[in-house]
Amino acid sequence: AQTVTQSQPEMSVQEAETVTLSCTYDTSESDYYLFWYKQPPSRQMILVIRQEAYKQQNATENRFSVNFQKAAKSFSLKISDSQLGDAAMYFCAYLQMNRDDKIIFGKGTRLHILP
Amino acid sequence: DAGITQSPRHKVTETGTPVTLRCHQTENHRYMYWYRQDPGHGLRLIHYSYGVKDTDKGEVSDGYSVSRSKTEDFLLTLESATSSQTSVYFCAISESGRTYEQYFGPGTRLTVT
Numbered sequence: 001a002q003t004v005t006q007s008q009p010e011m012s013v014q015e016a017e018t019v020t021l022s023c024t025y026d027t028s029e030s031d032y033y034l035f036w037y038k039q040p041p042s043r044q045m046i047l048v049i050r051q052e053a054y055k056q057q058n059a060t061e062n063r064f065s066v067n068f069q070k071a072a073k074s075f076s077l078k079i080s081d082s083q084l085g086d087a088a089m090y091f092c093a094y095l096q097m098n099r100d101d102k103i104i105f106g107k108g109t110r111l112h113i114l115p
Numbered sequence: 116d117a118g119i120t121q122s123p124r125h126k127v128t129e130t131g132t133p134v135t136l137r138c139h140q141t142e143n144h145r146y147m148y149w150y151r152q153d154p155g156h157g158l159r160l161i162h163y164s165y166g167v168k169d170t171d172k173g174e175v176s177d178g179y180s181v182s183r184s185k186t187e188d189f190l191l192t193l194e195s196a197t198s199s200q201t202s203v204y205f206c207a208i209s210e211s212g213r214t215y216e217q218y219f220g221p222g223t224r225l226t227v228t
Contacts, residue, residue, distance in 0.1 A: 033215045045158075045205065045219035091157055095215050102148075102173070103217055105157040 002027045004094050006106035013082045014114050020067075021077040021109050023092030030054075034068065034075045035093040035103070040085075048090070051075065079111075087113045118142055119220040121206050127226045134193040136223050138206030140186075146209045147189040148217065149173075149181060151202040158205065164189055196227045 003026045013019035025034070036048040051059045051068050058066050063083075067076045079086055092106040118141030128134050138147060146165055150158040150173075160173030162181040170181050178200060180192045193200055206220040 035216070043203065043222050045207075047216055050216060097215065102160060102163065105159075107155060107157040 002029075002094055002096060002104050004092055004104050004106040006092050006109050008109045009107075010110045010112065012112040012114055013079075015082055015084060017082055018078060018080045019082055019111065021079075021090055021092075021111065023075045023077070023106055025073050025075065025092070025094045027073070027094065027096070029096055031097045033095040033097065034066075035095065036064070036066070036075075036077045037091045037093060037105075038086075039089040039091065039108075040087070045091075049077065082113050084113050084115065087111060119206060119208055119218060121204075121220040121223050123223060124221065125224045127228060128196050129228055130197060131195050134196050134225065134227075136191040136204055136206075136225070138189040138191070138220055140189075140208050142208060142210070142218070143186060144208040144210045144218075145186075147183065148207040148209075149179070149189065149191045150205045150207065151175065151200075152205060152222075153202050161191065161204075193225075196225075198227050201225060201227045 005024045032053045034051045038046045038048045049059050049061045049064050051066055058068050063080045065078045089108045089110050091108045094104045120139045122137045148163040149161040152158050159175045161175055161179050162173055164170045164183040182190045204223045207217040209217045
């Protein structure tokens with residue numbers, strides 16, 4: 001069965017600095033999607049970034065980028081120029097295509113932004 | 116924002132009572148999901164639906180049932196609530212074959228005393 005592991009339960013970063021959140025996953029499949037979701041104190045789940053496994057190029061969304069290492073089954077999230085509004089719980093997630101679109105979530109990393 | 120609402124948003128109930136949570140969407144998406152979120156566990160899939168009257172179990176389905184009689188509504192029922200079902204429940208929707216992104220509702224906090 002597929003699993004998603006986030007080894008850092010909590011992290012802190014100084015405002016305006018860069019931080020990287022780690023995620024590894026286990027799968028024997030070749031076609032899948034990976035996501036990072038953000039959950040601020042409001043509890044709303046917000047998609048941050050998406051990566052298709054067949055694409056070698058790392059996805060980027062403004063200050064958010066990923067380092068996707070397919071062979072190593074690693075999918076880290078880099079947040080540049082950290083802002084106070086980035087403080088949240090971040091979940092790494094895996095979706096197996098053509099399997100009713102079920103997503104498997106990691107347990108999350110709580111990110112604190114230090115002013 | 117995707118049109119997803121959940122009701123109620125908060126509920127306190129006693130052990131042994133039935134509880135039904137409702138998820139309503141206005142996006143006409145095919146897939147709907149129920150998750151529970153607990154500290155240290157992330158989000159875990161309870162049940163999901165891939166069409167009207169088509170549902171299947173997720174990884175933590177024991178004690179829960181679902182129904183989907185219309186595209187827009189997905190109901191989660193706890194037949195006899197237990198304290199272990201105290202959690203935050205999220206509904207999500209997706210339209211397969213496009214971006215595979217799931218859009219989440221605002222969540223329901225359920226407390227079973």
